[in-house]
Amino acid sequence: MRYVSTRGAAPALAFDDVLLAGLARDGGLYVPDEWPALTADDLRAFAGLDYAELTTRVMMPFVDGTIAEDDLAALIADAYRGFAHGAVAPLKQLGPGQWLMELFHGPTLAFKDLALQVVGRLFDHVLARRGARLTIVGATSGDTGSAAIEACRDRAALEVFILFPQGRVSEVQRRQMTTVDAANVHAIAVEGTFDDCQDLVKAMFNDAAFRDRHHLSAVNSINWARIAAQIAYYVWAAVALGAPGRGVSFAVPTGNFGNVFAAHAARRMGVPIASLAVGTNRNDILTRFLETGTLSIGTVEPSLSPSMDIQVSSNFERLLFELFDRDGPALAAAMGAFRRDGRLVLADARWRRARALFDGHRVDDAATLATIRRIWQSTGEILDPHSAIAVATAEACRRDPTQPMVALACAHPAKFPDAVERATGLRPALPGRLADLMTRPERVAVLPNDLATVEEFVAARSARQEAMA
Numbered sequence: 001m002r003y004v005s006t007r008g009a010a011p012a013l014a015f016d017d018v019l020l021a022g023l024a025r026d027g028g029l030y031v032p033d034e035w036p037a038l039t040a041d042d043l044r045a046f047a048g049l050d051y052a053e054l055t056t057r058v059m060m061p062f063v064d065g066t067i068a069e070d071d072l073a074a075l076i077a078d079a080y081r082g083f084a085h086g087a088v089a090p091l092k093q094l095g096p097g098q099w100l101m102e103l104f105h106g107p108t109l110a111f112k113d114l115a116l117q118v119v120g121r122l123f124d125h126v127l128a129r130r131g132a133r134l135t136i137v138g139a140t141s142g143d144t145g146s147a148a149i150e151a152c153r154d155r156a157a158l159e160v161f162i163l164f165p166q167g168r169v170s171e172v173q174r175r176q177m178t179t180v181d182a183a184n185v186h187a188i189a190v191e192g193t194f195d196d197c198q199d200l201v202k203a204m205f206n207d208a209a210f211r212d213r214h215h216l217s218a219v220n221s222i223n224w225a226r227i228a229a230q231i232a233y234y235v236w237a238a239v240a241l242g243a244p245g246r247g248v249s250f251a252v253p254t255g256n257f258g259n260v261f262a263a264h265a266a267r268r269m270g271v272p273i274a275s276l277a278v279g280t281n282r283n284d285i286l287t288r289f290l291e292t293g294t295l296s297i298g299t300v301e302p303s304l305s306p307s308m309d310i311q312v313s314s315n316f317e318r319l320l321f322e323l324f325d326r327d328g329p330a331l332a333a334a335m336g337a338f339r340r341d342g343r344l345v346l347a348d349a350r351w352r353r354a355r356a357l358f359d360g361h362r363v364d365d366a367a368t369l370a371t372i373r374r375i376w377q378s379t380g381e382i383l384d385p386h387s388a389i390a391v392a393t394a395e396a397c398r399r400d401p402t403q404p405m406v407a408l409a410c411a412h413p414a415k416f417p418d419a420v421e422r423a424t425g426l427r428p429a430l431p432g433r434l435a436d437l438m439t440r441p442e443r444v445a446v447l448p449n450d451l452a453t454v455e456e457f458v459a460a461r462s463a464r465q466e467a468m469a
């Protein structure tokens with residue numbers, strides 16, 4: 001399988017090169033040149049597989065020709081071995097036809113572990129074969145940093161540096177980054193805001209000499225390998241709830257559009273998905289787009305669901321590529337205009353196609369808290385704020401009451417204890433394996449918001465590791 005850029009001006013690449021490249025050289029995102037097909041017989045054969053086996057079967061066509069099936073199977077089995085629930089992605093029933101899929105049983109308690117635990121191992125595998133090393137650099141305002149750190153820790157071919165704004169992430173989130181006892185992991189508290197952290201990372205990538213000398217790379221959500229790994233849990237849920245004989249719908253709390261795009265990919269591959277509902281918080285650019293056909297950037301406002309406090313959803317470009325009938329140059333022009341004007345008006349026919357594919361629903365903080373309280377009272381389940389948005393969206397957007405609808409629980413409630421306590425009066429406890437998180441020793445470098453200082457720090461540590469390797 002080959003991958004093409006959504007902007008049509010970068011070379012088509014194989015899976016291993018797409019994995020290491022992340023963003024395409026023309027600024028676009030890589031997508032497969034065609035969708036692999038899952039037939040009704042394939043789906044029937046998936047019933048009874050365990051989660052890792054099913055993920056291997058779903059991912060194999062995407063890596064075909066670059067990674068042997070045995071290697072992929074071993075790496076995926078290893079990725080999910082450490083999950084706290086034997087099912088990896090267990091389904092719970094909330095009511096008639098109403099389901100919750102729990103995606104927070106990985107090491108950092110958010111769904112990002114399902115993809116990143118695989119992607120960290122894929123990086124290691126591909127780099128070892130090439131005898132190469134990479135320096136992963138990223139900025140985080142919360143969940144992604146710890147998931148990336150856990151995915152890359154102790155991997156011989158990787159050195160990882162995560163920048164976060166000092167004093168501006170929650171204590172649980174900070175400790176998940178600073179208490180990791182691995183020599184190749186470096187948590188950096190920047191004396192600045194999240195935007196400062198992101199600007200520092202961008203500046204390091206734009207410093208071509210620095211980038212090449214230290215082989216900088218990223219594991220951000222535009223990496224196709226993350227989407228490929230996420231497709232598996234949609235197939236998993238559909239098969240568990242009756243596919244291919246019965247269709248299933250999903251409600252997905254959405255920020256960068258990566259998670260819900262994986263659901264769309266599963267549908268394109270032949271999984272009988274009846275409808276996909278996109279849940280947003282007050283940062284509702286996607287819901288407004290589905291209502292009006294215009295993408296228009298607002299300012300990011302903080303909410304109780306911080307992992308969805310995003311205005312420009314980077315993976316949305318992958319859907320636009322389809323709506324533009326895979327015309328890369330036309331999309332490149334449209335994205336240029338969007339960046340310049342902060343607005344993109346879609347032709348009526350394209351907007352109608354998008355509305356046929358997705359429903360949108362906005363859930364503000366008050367409704368988020370009310371949903372946490374109501375579901376706790378009626379079922380005993382405690383939802384985190386992001387999962388509550390999924391459940392509220394599933395309720396609002398259920399098109400066919402005879403078919404099951406699955407809301408995605410994307411974070412463990414103990415990651416957001418303040419909101420949960422406001423809604424229920426209960427303060428959720430961290431699971432046993434993280435119970436000592438608040439007393440573990442922290443290791444963090446506090447650095448000023450200054451590019452030269454940060455580059456010096458990264459250079460000294462990635463050079464030291466290279467000398468040891």
Ligand SMILES: *Cc1c(COP(=O)(O)O)cnc(C)c1O
Nearest residue numbers: 254255256257258259307386411
């Ligand atoms: C990252 C994240 C999201 C948003 O997912 P996207 O793939 O960016 O749409 C939602 N909820 C939680 C808990 C997250 O960590």
